[in-house]
Amino acid sequence: MIFITKIKKCDVLEEDQKCSLCNGPLDHIYHPMEKWNIKGLLCSKCYSQKIFETYPGTHERVNKS
Numbered sequence: 001m002i003f004i005t006k007i008k009k010c011d012v013l014e015e016d017q018k019c020s021l022c023n024g025p026l027d028h029i030y031h032p033m034e035k036w037n038i039k040g041l042l043c044s045k046c047y048s049q050k051i052f053e054t055y056p057g058t059h060e061r062v063n064k065s
């Protein structure tokens, strides 16, 4: 037997906790950098995507001098 109970929204969230870019659910909450000009929050996927765009290939930099 399955009882369906009404789920009360007793936790008032700041907004709907959705990713500002992909509109998906937030597995983890990431705050975007100011220079990205993004309002709201990011999921881990979009955040790492933006980080990658912001710092492309810095991990491959080699100083040969």
Ligand SMILES: [Zn+2]
Binding pocket: 019, 020, 021, 022, 023, 024, 042, 043, 044, 045, 046, 047
């Ligand atoms: Zn996202």
